[in-house]
Amino acid sequence: MTIEEITQILNNKFPEKLKIIEVTSHQPAFFIEKEILLEICKFAKQSDQLKIDFVNAIFAVDRTDSLEIVYVLFSLEKRHRLCLKAKLPRKDAEIDSVTQVWEAANWFERETSELFGIKFKGHPDPRPLLLAEDWSEGYPMLRDWEGKDFIKLPPK
């Protein structure tokens, strides 16, 4: 299914809730309100036309004024991609967990949570994944993070 058709299906289902953004045409993505994320993911999985069943990646990006969470999804059966994005505040960010929709989201969300400080509401197992259990130096993937051994190279 082409991105236009997917846009139409999602627009019919969630009118005025999402806007498509074209990022250099390589990676078309939908910006959505974070409140409808879970709803939209459930729909994308259950809808016979979309059947999004495969998680490529879930991660966050620090845009310095806000955080952006990205869901790169795919349908093994229909063979089309879907990329969802949502804006989150930099402090005390919260978003619904999609682990109940795709089990594969579990570890991706755990990783994003500990590295960016995003809380995933309803996550079944919110322990840290990669960092040490007693880690207390903040959220290292934030761009203004400072660690005691971390030296930034001068910009070129």
Added chain:
Amino acid sequence: MPEEIHAEEFMVNMGPQHPSTHGVLRLMLTMDGEVVLDAIPHVGYLHRALEKIAENRTFLQYIPYTDRLDYVSAMFGNYAFVYPIEKLANVVVPERAEYIRVIMMELNRIASHLIWLGTFSLDLGAITPFLYCFREREQILDLFEMVCGQRMTFNYMRVGGVSKDLPDEFVPMARKFVDYFKPRVDEYEEILTHNPIFLGRTKGIGLLDKETAVEHSVSGPSLRGCGINWDLRKNEPYSIYDRFTFEIPLGKASDVWDRYEVRIQEMRQANLIVEQALKQLPQGEFKTKIPAVFKPPAGEVYTRIEAPRGEMGFYIITDGTTKPYRVKIRTGSFCNLTVLPKLCKGWKIADLVAIFGSLDVVLPEVDR
């Protein structure tokens, strides 16, 4: 043992230092006698913050780091990183470079599956295949050493091509290897495939049904082992994979044996691809000239390739400077490992070793 007799449940730590976890993985097992009731994987022992480091390095500087994702198949890490950048910056890669890359990647796939086969059979108590596998792998590593001077972490691919052209001796030696390797796979199969002890350890063990596999986004040979025909080389051809004829081996029963057989057949197919690529290898440039200060245009791209352990993808966000703004690495092992707790429930601890081995997880790829 009659149903009603139960030993007291107890916890066992398997790892972080355990020979059959091939790296530092800690499994917290809840056991009832020797039956596994629950397994909780703890990862992160090899976390080197590769995604954070990427924000602080230029594109060229970051290539060696991608070697250290999956160190037994480093060519794939290299390629998975340069491919999206080429796409973003519209770099045209010379024909010869594409052929060289495919030859390197498929040789690396064989080497990687050989390591897997060797260690997997060692875990099950068969020592001979291990020696055979390393004998053949040695020859592949010699070929790699010839082209890039390295045997493990190659740092060979560049944006727009590869770092060095093939030396003259390479093609004849690679041809010799291809011919030499064909009957060797039969040799491994003679020892293992229909060996009653091996069958007893693998047939019907660790069933991974299609729904669970997709639910956990399992990819690579583990996914094809349960009969789902999904291989990015065929379904989303990248590089020049659409020019070769090869088959995608599939499993039926989705047990440990099927995942073993899929990888064995994949070695044969990879060998076929190398053979065809060597035949078609054109003359010409091995690298496009790109500016010394390379600044791809601002944008975002996600591309993925079929690595030996499943889908390896890079999501790269650039902002028009010499460094990437954000790099997200998606690896096959990361998702494949999440399915382990479901797979090993109810099996004996010795089967856990076989099941975990059949998933072919490499830990640095999980922790990044």
